[in-house]
Each structure stands twice: as structure tokens, then as C-alpha cells.
Amino acid sequence: MIDSARLKQAFSRHFNGSASLFSAPGRINLIGEHTDYNDGFVFPGAIDLGISAMITPNGSKTVNLYAIDMDQSCSFDIESVTPPESVHFRYVFGVIREMIAAGIDVQGFDAVYGGDVPLGAGMSSSAALECCFAYALNDLFAQGRLDRMTLARIGQATEHKHIGVMCGIMDQFASMHGKAGSLLRLDCRSGEFSYFPWHPDGYRLVAINSCVKHELIGSPYNDRRASCHRVATLAGAETLRDCSRQTLELLRPQLSDEDYRRALYVIGEEQRVLAVCDALEKDDYEEVGRQMYLTHQGLKEDYEVSCDEIDFLVDQAREAGVSGSRIMGGGFGGCTINLVRNDIYDTFLEKVQQDYLSHFGIECKPIPIVISDGARRLQ
Numbered sequence: 001m002i003d004s005a006r007l008k009q010a011f012s013r014h015f016n017g018s019a020s021l022f023s024a025p026g027r028i029n030l031i032g033e034h035t036d037y038n039d040g041f042v043f044p045g046a047i048d049l050g051i052s053a054m055i056t057p058n059g060s061k062t063v064n065l066y067a068i069d070m071d072q073s074c075s076f077d078i079e080s081v082t083p084p085e086s087v088h089f090r091y092v093f094g095v096i097r098e099m100i101a102a103g104i105d106v107q108g109f110d111a112v113y114g115g116d117v118p119l120g121a122g123m124s125s126s127a128a129l130e131c132c133f134a135y136a137l138n139d140l141f142a143q144g145r146l147d148r149m150t151l152a153r154i155g156q157a158t159e160h161k162h163i164g165v166m167c168g169i170m171d172q173f174a175s176m177h178g179k180a181g182s183l184l185r186l187d188c189r190s191g192e193f194s195y196f197p198w199h200p201d202g203y204r205l206v207a208i209n210s211c212v213k214h215e216l217i218g219s220p221y222n223d224r225r226a227s228c229h230r231v232a233t234l235a236g237a238e239t240l241r242d243c244s245r246q247t248l249e250l251l252r253p254q255l256s257d258e259d260y261r262r263a264l265y266v267i268g269e270e271q272r273v274l275a276v277c278d279a280l281e282k283d284d285y286e287e288v289g290r291q292m293y294l295t296h297q298g299l300k301e302d303y304e305v306s307c308d309e310i311d312f313l314v315d316q317a318r319e320a321g322v323s324g325s326r327i328m329g330g331g332f333g334g335c336t337i338n339l340v341r342n343d344i345y346d347t348f349l350e351k352v353q354q355d356y357l358s359h360f361g362i363e364c365k366p367i368p369i370v371i372s373d374g375a376r377r378l379q
């Protein structure tokens with residue numbers, strides 16, 4: 001998390017008085033990718049990277065924001081329905097609109113914020129930003145009246161209505177509900193979830209940021225979602241959660257090859273999440289890793305959300321004997337998530353960094369994963 005002394009310094013440079021400190025994390029996801037908006041299961045955990053904000057009500061109707069990482073300011077009226085020009089500030093603007101829509105009497109405030117979740121890396125920097133502000137505004141203007149799931153849904157509604165990304169609930173859910181040392185398994189249909197203590201003896205999780213992002217904002221993600229919806233509708237189901245492999249095969253003659261492959265991936269991924277749960281009960285991390293590689297294959301060949309740089313990182317992992325590796329998050333660049341045996345951890349990371357640099361001329365960045373707590377007030 002960003003150093004709180006830096007935040008305090010920036011706050012006193014831009015505003016007067018004292019302020020409360022809030023923070024919300026990014027996330028990893030062990031398995032269950034693109035299953036959330038299909039009402040399936042996901043397996044995320046919050047991480048020790050996130051967004052922190054110093055916020056204080058200012059007794060007016062104006063919101064004043066300063067984003068440290070971009071060295072940019074923005075002000076707007078609390079009643080304004082015209083979004084700020086900079087997309088970045090629309091996240092906070094959207095959270096405010098959605099909090100007001102949920103009946104919270106949000107008033108003017110001053111805020112300084114910044115963070116250390118890498119942007120566009122598939123670790124949910126935008127969910128961290130939404131959840132940090134949703135949590136803070138709920139604390140400052142509603143005495144914590146809204147529960148964490150409602151706040152997660154406010155973050156999701158911000159993406160849908162103010163950013164144009166029709167995301168599922170996984171990222172905001174994980175950022176709000178994270179617990180140090182535990183992954184979470186969420187049933188995205190019922191909203192039920194459970195904590196899975198994560199202490200894989202002899203293994204470590206590490207993300208590798210490819211430092212490339214090919215996404216053209218929103219649309220490829222929304223296209224995947226539309227494919228899933230078309231297949232589900234044809235199957236007479238609300239979502240692909242209720243469409244079996246057999247049904248998909250029966251429908252195949254009526255589907256485009258693309259829609260067929262998108263649904264094939266999602267239906268397979270549902271099975272893989274359950275297989276990983278079984279494997280975890282037996283502490284069988286080699287099996288967990290095997291399922292991660294299968295997920296990558298599906299995301300690359302059928303869901304088509306990978307790219308050359310990411311495939312290179314996964315291939316290198318496989319060659320080095322890494323137990324599991326796959327693209328993580330929405331796709332089109334970003335990070336891989338890797339389950340690595342302790343004995344090969346250092347040599348793998350050293351080699352993959354060298355090889356990636358000589359192949360693509362860019363540096364990739366390993367990020368050791370520390371499973372941490374969800375959104376909270378720090379001061």
C-alpha cells in the first residue's frame with residue numbers, strides 16, 4: 001500500500017485540516033476466470049497492493065480530488081450529473097452517483113488518493129479505487145449502514161453505468177471481503193461465499209506483469225459477455241451456469257464457431273473450479289496447477305483473451321517446471337499467475353525475466369503474492 005506519510009503530505013499541500021485514512025486492495029484469482037458474469041464460481045483473494053485515500057467532509061457541496069499518481073486535480077458539484085472529462089476521475093464520480101442512488105446523503109469532501117496496484121495488469125486497480133471510496137463514503141456519511149456486498153455492487157454498477165465495462169462481481173467482491181491468509185470461493189449466483197485458508201506448504205504464488213495491455217477499452221470484454229448471453233438464451237437458460245456440455249453440443253449447429261468456443265471455455269471452467277476445490281482439500285497443489293494450465297489453454301484458444309507476451313510467459317513457466325501458470329483477470333495482456341515450488345522459485349524468476357527482455361525488449365515484473373485484508377479504515 002502507498003506510504004501513508006506521502007498521502008498526508010499531499011493532503012496538507014492541497015487541503016486544510018485533518019482527514020480519515022481508508023484503503024482497499026486489488027486481487028488475484030486462483031481459478032474461475034470469466035465465470036462471474038455467467039453466475040458461476042470464482043476463487044479470488046485480496047492482495048497487499050491497493051488504493052489508499054485521505055478523505056474529509058468539507059461542509060460544502062463540492063468534491064475536490066487530487067490523484068497523487070497522476071498529479072491531477074478535479075472538482076465537481078455533488079449534484080452534478082455530468083461526468084468529469086478524465087476517465088480516471090469518473091470512477092470516483094460514479095461511486096458517488098451510485099451511493100446517492102442507494103439513498104446515502106453524500107456531502108462535499110476533499111480527498112487525496114494514490115496506490116500501488118499496477119494499472120491494467122489484471123489485478124483490479126479500478127475495483128480497488130471504487131471500493132476504497134465506497135467504503136469511505138459509507139463510513140463518513142452513513143455510519144457504515146451499507147453492508148460489504150452492497151458496496152461491492154456499487155463498485156460494479158460504477159463500471160457498468162459510468163465506465164462502460166459490463167464486468168462481473170468478482171473484483172469488487174474480493175476487494176471488499178478479503179481476509180489475510182485466506183482465499184475466497186464465491187458462488188456468483190447465490191452470493192454465498194466461504195474462506196479457504198491458503199498456506200500451500202512448499203509452494204509460492206507469484207504474478208508476473210507482462211507490462212503490456214492490448215485492450216481497447218471495454219469492448220472485447222463486453223463482446224465475450226454478449227457471446228455467453230446468446231448461447232445461454234438459445235439454451236433457454238438465464239446464464240451459462242445452467243447450460244451443460246451436452247446441451248451445448250446439441251445447440252452447436254445453430255451457433256457460430258466463435259460463440260460455441262466461448263461457451264465451451266466457460267462450461268469447462270466451471271468444472272475446473274470445482275476440481276481445484278477438491279484438490280485443495282487434499283493439499284494436492286500439483287493438481288491445482290494442472291487445472292491452471294488447462295484454464296490458460298481455454299482462455300488462449302477458445303475464449304481468445306490472451307496475447308503473445310502472456311503465452312510466452314506461460315510457456316516459459318511450463319518449461320521451467322512451474323506447477324501452474326495462466327493469464328489472470330479480464331485478459332488482453334496484464335499478468336500471469338504462477339504456482340511455483342520453492343526449490344525452483346528463484347531460478348525460474350531470474351530466467352523468465354531475462355528471456356522475456358531479450359524476446360520482447362520489455363521488462364516483465366514479478367509480484368510476490370501476499371493474501372491480505374479487504375477494504376478498511378486505517379485511521
Ligand code: GLA
Binds near residue numbers: 331
Ligand atoms: C475482470 C472483471 C471481472 C471478471 C474478470 C475475468 O477482472 O472485472 O468481473 O469477469 O475480468 O474473470
